[in-house]
Amino acid sequence: MLNVLLGLLPVLVLGLSLYVGALTLLTFRRLTRPPRRTYAWAVAKGLPGEPGELTRPRPFERFEFGRDGTTLVGWSIEGDTPHGPVVVLTHGWADSKVGGLGRVEAVAPLASRVVSWDLRGHGESGGTSTLGLLEKADLLALLDTLESGTSIVLFGWSLGAGVSIAAAVECDRVVGVIAESPYRLATTPARNVLEARAMPWRVNLPLALRLVGPGAEWRRFDRCVIAARLSVPLLVIHGEADRISPVEDGRDIAAAGRGEFVPLAAGHNDVWTGGDREKAEHAVCAFLGRAWRRP
Secondary structure, eight states, X not given: OHHHHHHHHHHHHHHHHHHHHHHHHHHHHHHHSOOOOOHHHHHHHTOOOSGGGSSSOXXXXXXXXXETTEEEEEEEEEOSOTTSOEEEEEOOTTOOGGGGHHHHHHHGGGOSEEEEEOOTTSTTOOSXXXXXXXXXXXXXXXXXXXXXXXXXXXXXXXXXXXXXXXXXXXXXXXXEEEEESOOSOTHHHHXXXXXXXXXXXXXXXXXXXXXXSOHHHHHTOOHHHHHTTOOXXXXXXXXXXXXXXXXXXXXXXXXXXXXXXXXXXXXXXXXXXXXXXXXXXXXXXXXXXXXXXXX
16 A cells, blocks of 8 residues: 555656646736726726716827837826826726726826826736836836926825835935835735635745746835835825735835825725725825925
8 A cells, every 4th residue: 555655656746746837827827917907998897998088088198108128008197287296197906097097086186297007917008017026117217208307296006006115216206105005015915816716825826926026026025115215205095994905014104104194994996986085085185285395
């Protein structure tokens, strides 16, 4: 019997290795190629698909820019305050510039222009997602396309919140950062998304992240450490029922960045569609007014 088991051991090890390898590749593909939210997605959901379809239609221009051989797509949307800041919206994982339209209505009255763009691997942009490793440089490249002398407020949610914080540290034209539902470590939302889909993660997720980028990059990822380097005002708004990005992460990031923390009666994706939208809008508008007028 022992000889039989020993004879089967190589087969079992091979089978387990193949299973872990396949699961890791599936996880890698899932994380780096999220579903794309495009105009067609919005139409299917009965939602506005572009700024001209908002309750108050807004003039806009579609634009493209490139970095590292990847074409990235965005909208430049007219605001109501000619001498106000440019507000740059950076969405979360599996979202797109279409998902930012609800936020456009909140920030456009105080902005000269609102720029909403698709991260790599999302919406209309090319490439694949790197979960925040290359996206900071993409955002900085976008900011370089804006007119010199422009005051910029970065507004990101989930993945885009961390990207916005990281970019603000390296761009002296940024006068404020709004971070909605941020998280400290990339493993946190990835694990929670996989768990929500009843997928395993303990072995395959760390391996999949190593396929996305080297371990050294992930060790430098902590958004608390990066927020501590901010020299501009920071506002963190976070749903207390968020099951993807823990609200404790939002509090820690706000504290590290010496910023303001506003808890909301919301989850991860319903801040602007739920009952606390008015509180979120008030906090964002008040912050925009203060950041724009900052000496």
